[in-house]
Amino acid sequence: MVGVACALEMIHTYSLIHDDLPAMDNDDLRRGKPTCHIAFDEATAILTGDALLTLAFEILSSIEPNDINDALKWLRVIKIIAIAAGYKGMIKGQIKDIASEGNPLGLEDLEQMHALKTGALIEASIITGAILGNGNFEQIEQLKIYAKNIGLAFQVVDDILNVEGDPVVMGKDVGTDQARKKSTYPSILGIEKSKEFAKNLVNNALQALDYFDNKADPLRAIAHYIVDRKK
Amino acid sequence: MVGVACALEMIHTYSLIHDDLPAMDNDDLRRGKPTCHIAFDEATAILTGDALLTLAFEILSSIEPNDINDALKWLRVIKIIAIAAGYKGMIKGQIKDIASEGNPLGLEDLEQMHALKTGALIEASIITGAILGNGNFEQIEQLKIYAKNIGLAFQVVDDILNVEGDPVVMGKDVGTDQARKKSTYPSILGIEKSKEFAKNLVNNALQALDYFDNKADPLRAIAHYIVDRKK
Numbered sequence: 001m002v003g004v005a006c007a008l009e010m011i012h013t014y015s016l017i018h019d020d021l022p023a024m025d026n027d028d029l030r031r032g033k034p035t036c037h038i039a040f041d042e043a044t045a046i047l048t049g050d051a052l053l054t055l056a057f058e059i060l061s062s063i064e065p066n067d068i069n070d071a072l073k074w075l076r077v078i079k080i081i082a083i084a085a086g087y088k089g090m091i092k093g094q095i096k097d098i099a100s101e102g103n104p105l106g107l108e109d110l111e112q113m114h115a116l117k118t119g120a121l122i123e124a125s126i127i128t129g130a131i132l133g134n135g136n137f138e139q140i141e142q143l144k145i146y147a148k149n150i151g152l153a154f155q156v157v158d159d160i161l162n163v164e165g166d167p168v169v170m171g172k173d174v175g176t177d178q179a180r181k182k183s184t185y186p187s188i189l190g191i192e193k194s195k196e197f198a199k200n201l202v203n204n205a206l207q208a209l210d211y212f213d214n215k216a217d218p219l220r221a222i223a224h225y226i227v228d229r230k231k
Numbered sequence: 232m233v234g235v236a237c238a239l240e241m242i243h244t245y246s247l248i249h250d251d252l253p254a255m256d257n258d259d260l261r262r263g264k265p266t267c268h269i270a271f272d273e274a275t276a277i278l279t280g281d282a283l284l285t286l287a288f289e290i291l292s293s294i295e296p297n298d299i300n301d302a303l304k305w306l307r308v309i310k311i312i313a314i315a316a317g318y319k320g321m322i323k324g325q326i327k328d329i330a331s332e333g334n335p336l337g338l339e340d341l342e343q344m345h346a347l348k349t350g351a352l353i354e355a356s357i358i359t360g361a362i363l364g365n366g367n368f369e370q371i372e373q374l375k376i377y378a379k380n381i382g383l384a385f386q387v388v389d390d391i392l393n394v395e396g397d398p399v400v401m402g403k404d405v406g407t408d409q410a411r412k413k414s415t416y417p418s419i420l421g422i423e424k425s426k427e428f429a430k431n432l433v434n435n436a437l438q439a440l441d442y443f444d445n446k447a448d449p450l451r452a453i454a455h456y457i458v459d460r461k462k
Binding site: 014018021023024041042043046047049050051053054055057058060061062063065067068071072074075076078079082083085086087091094095098 | 245249252254255272273274277278280281282284285286288289291292293294296298299302303305306307309310313314316317318322325326329
């Protein structure tokens with residue numbers, strides 16, 4: 001279980017390092033610190049991303065299953081993570097994001113882009129945890145709803161913070177989306193409707209958790225954190 | 232088995248696409264054709280490499296094992312490939328290769344760099360085939376010797392062809408290693424000793440196959456091809 005969390009964090013970090021590259025988003029700062037290609041160089045950033053992605057699968061395949069069901073569960077976990085991170089998931093989202101530069105997206109396309117770019121890996125994180133925790137079919141379905149909603153809410157709040165967040169608290173510049181003419185929820189819906197939308201998404205996520213007892217409280221806390229966060 | 236071959240080819244292709252990038256080897260041509268970032272753009276080349284690497288693990292984890300031994304074998308195959316492609320294998324080799332620019336390598340360092348950069352994945356290809364074909368311990372050990380020797384022989388012949396190959400047959404320029412002041416077998420050993428070295432390596436590889444009957448003939452043919460090839 002710890003291995004899966006490590007692997008997912010590695011895949012997330014690889015995607016940030018590659019997304020920051022000059023050929024992609026060309027970002028110099030990430031969480032107030034120089035990005036990998038600024039602190040080192042581009043070749044190091046490309047190879048570090050590649051290494052983290054590969055190491056994630058080394059870790060995931062290093063478990064020693066107890067029996068055939070356990071082994072099947074692990075193969076399923078590896079497959080879910082590979083699909084979420086791959087050309088049908090996160091990478092497709094990044095391609096859509098790059099293609100959208102200078103071509104403003106509608107609400108539906110924006111939602112699809114985020115569902116792929118950040119949503120897919122969030123969903124995989126939650127679903128693989130549920131599989132390894134022996135969740136049943138109905139539980140996994142509810143957690144998928146939870147994941148989809150908090151994934152999108154996270155992105156909507158990200159867009160809102162880029163408009164009215166405090167750059168000191170956030171450790172990065174604000175107003176960059178507007179400067180780059182990026183399609184965002186505030187640019188399409190306006191700031192108030194965006195906040196309302198984020199709250200509704202989090203409520204949907206919390207509702208999906210009604211199916212669970214207080215063991216799901218950490219997931220509830222994550223949902224609340226997503227709308228309340230200041231950075 | 233077909234899935235493993237596909238996955239390995241994808242990992243090989245991803246490594247070529249990323250190695251060709253401007254921040255790495257900055258190559259415009261590969262096998263006589265424009266490299267990925269020339270034909271498309273850098274962002275596409277980075278993402279295509281990432282997608283191929285991830286897809287390899289999706290394919291490897293998509294098999295449906297028959298029993299626990301079969302499942303354990305597949306998890307072992309995924310792990311071997313991840314290690315060979317990762318920071319302890321291929322990526323370490325690429326880092327050593329980049330670091331060697333302007334710092335000529337000795338024979339031992341050159342051999343280690345190639346053992347990692349190209350040897351690790353060749354060895355993984357052969358070992359995973361042996362594991363899935365139910366090879367016993369001794370067979371796998373002999374195949375490791377075979378793999379190490381043909382892997383290095385391939386690289387030595389590559390260096391020789393860069394000196395005296397026919398650019399029309401090869402579909403790429405020759406003399407580029409010398410122009411870039413790269414450490415190669417001909418630059419350290421001279422061309423005749425390099426040819427002798429390649430032949431010895433192939434003989435070692437063939438000797439390791441003495442342990443096998445004529446089912447290993449395709450591996451023997453590969454060993455002969457490596458020294459005889461003109462491109």
